[in-house]
Amino acid sequence: MEQVLNQFRSDKTLREDCVAIYEALGMDLNTAFRMFMERTRMVRGLPFPAILPETRMTRAEAQRAIDGLREEAVNLPEMTLDEINAEINAARTERKTGR
Numbered sequence: 001m002e003q004v005l006n007q008f009r010s011d012k013t014l015r016e017d018c019v020a021i022y023e024a025l026g027m028d029l030n031t032a033f034r035m036f037m038e039r040t041r042m043v044r045g046l047p048f049p050a051i052l053p054e055t056r057m058t059r060a061e062a063q064r065a066i067d068g069l070r071e072e073a074v075n076l077p078e079m080t081l082d083e084i085n086a087e088i089n090a091a092r093t094e095r096k097t098g099r
Contacts, residue, residue, distance in 0.1 A: 006033070 015029075022032045039047035057065070079087075 018032070019029050022029055025032075027035075036047060
């Protein structure tokens with residue numbers, strides 16, 4: 001088996017974090033990358049799901065959103081409990097029928 005040298009650049013902190021994780025697992029960075037490449041070959045693609053992460057917001061962003069909704073709600077007419085339940089039931093029916 002002929003071996004080749006693979007080189008690439010990465011963020012220093014990212015590398016240090018990964019090295020610490022792999023060392024805790026009892027391997028070095030080179031072994032981890034060889035495992036990654038071997039698994040890539042086995043599955044003929046990325047060896048993990050490639051999906052976008054959930055959108056997250058900071059506490060400050062959430063507070064601004066809540067404050068904005070409160071401001072919008074100031075001028076809305078009051079609803080009775082029966083009206084609220086009717087809206088909920090209509091939304092559920094719409095969701096079930098797929099409209």
